[in-house]
Amino acid sequence: MKIGELAEKSGLTAHTLRYYEKSGLLKASGRSASNYRIYTKGDLETARFIKRARTIGFSMDEVGTFLSIRSDLPKHVCADAKALADTKxxxxxxxxxxxxxxxxxxxxxxxxxxxxxxxxxxxxxxxxxxxxxxxxxxx
Amino acid sequence: MKIGELAEKSGLTAHTLRYYEKSGLLKASGRSASNYRIYTKGDLETARFIKRARTIGFSMDEVGTFLSIRSDLPKHVCADAKALADTKxxxxxxxxxxxxxxxxxxxxxxxxxxxxxxxxxxxxxxxxxxxxxxxxxxx
DNA sequence: CTTGACCTTAGACTATACTCTAACCTCTAA
DNA sequence: TTAGAGGTTAGAGTATAGTCTAAGGTCAAG
Missing domain, CATH: 1.10.1660.10 (Multidrug-efflux Transporter Regulator; Chain: A; Domain 2)
Structure with missing residues (x-):
């Protein structure tokens, strides 16, 4: 899907999604021939993940940490995630x-x-x- | 007194005082021959007034409103001041x-x-x- | 073939309240 | 006289999280 569709499905704006990409939170899985950002279902889940974490009150930086835990769960332990929550x-x-x-x-x-x-x-x-x-x- | 003394007596920094002047909160009463800001005791009281209001949680804008009430009390009524507090x-x-x-x-x-x-x-x-x-x- | 919706980028702007810098001037004491 | 403390200005930087703009490229429908 293109950025507009992801925006609608995630509840974020296209602007914000591009901003998140620039900030390193969510990169589009690919690009179309015409250089449009192409997102997968997994990207949509990530976008929603980010939105939930932001809504709960985590900063973009903290969301980034969650995402890095999430991107390789076996490498991390519960304590990593809980530490973030408890600090917050x-x-x-x-x-x-x-x-x-x-x-x-x-x-x-x-x-x-x-x-x-x-x-x-x-x-x-x-x-x-x-x-x-x-x-x-x-x- | 000069800005350094006012800074020390008010607990604000010289930087902040200049910034408050630019923002319209507190203008020095005068200037010396060498263009230094000269403050009076009244200015010190105003500086402390501002600091107290900021500490309590009022924004610079709101402090500005308090200052305008304060600068001409007979023209204003208690309700003016209370409205600010209650909104906050x-x-x-x-x-x-x-x-x-x-x-x-x-x-x-x-x-x-x-x-x-x-x-x-x-x-x-x-x-x-x-x-x-x-x-x-x-x- | 054109219109309109959608996409691209870099970069500026919003808000709040400072905080700091560079380059320069002034004053006081040794 | 000279060092050092303290003053001046305009303007940039800090932090957070977007939000918007300009100028242009792409695509589907009529």
Whole structure:
């Protein structure tokens, strides 16, 4: 199949597929006489694999690692794949914690403010930003 | 004071301060005879204001809005400031929810995998990425 | 034979928030 | 006077993941 069909079947765009090729994630299996990219059913499965992994939150780099495991399973062990997942879990947990501390800081700002049509001269939000030290966001 | 001193006192770098000037967040109050940026105590307070707002999670654009409120408080009402905070709260909550669904998907991957030194030929993580439809991440 | 849909490439652009570089100028202290 | 610290500018680079454009080639149908 040509790139348009793969795009439709995989839910990616042709642009993105070419970009993935340039990035080394998914190379077309061949070329037609007129130099069109030709993809196989296996390529479609790979495209879907990539899309699922991206949706779950893996970066293109991490997807690349999965693909290299996938391309030669007997050479790899479960621990290889699990390590990727577990590292990602730690990262995501950390991001959630950060956002929760941001949320707390925002609530402290918002809850103290009347939010009414009073002049902002004594607005507690502006006040707090003038003087309060926010919980630092570490990353 | 010159940019270096302001950098030290505000916790921003001179680079960042110049960048903020270019972006319209914080302009130096004046220039010396030798064209050095000259900042006042008021500028220092503004720099700290910006830093606090950024730390809490506001974008540079949003900080700009806060600054325009702050620069003429009588013209604005509490609702203006609170609206910014509450919009941000919604955004952050949404991001947290997204990450939590990502985390769930990751746990589903990881928990099913033995993680041992068995060959990856039957690795459930790879399997899942081949076939399972992940919870889509909406944004 | 032409129209329109689809394909090709290299390369520029988007967004966010810096971060750094090169080449040059200024100021202070020894 | 000279070294070194610190200042100036425009502009490029970093990171991520696309997204789009221009200029052209290919193919099937009418």
């Amino acid at each position: 879990i730690k990262e995501v947990k950390h991001q959630i914690e950060e956002l929760q501390s941001v949320l707390k800081a925002l609530h402290r700002l918002s809850d103290a403010c009347c939010g009414g049509s009073e002049s902002a001269e004594y607005c507690t939000i502006i006040e707090a930003l003038e003087h309060e030290d926010p919980v630092p966001m570490q990353h | 709260i919604k955004e952050v909550k949404h991001q947290i929810e997204e990450l939590q669904s990502v985390l769930k998907a990751l746990h589903r991957l990881s928990d099913a995998c033995c993680g041992g030194s068995e060959s990856a030929e039957y690795c459930t993580i790879i399997e899942a990425l081949e076939h399972e439809d992940p919870v889509p991440m909406q944004h």
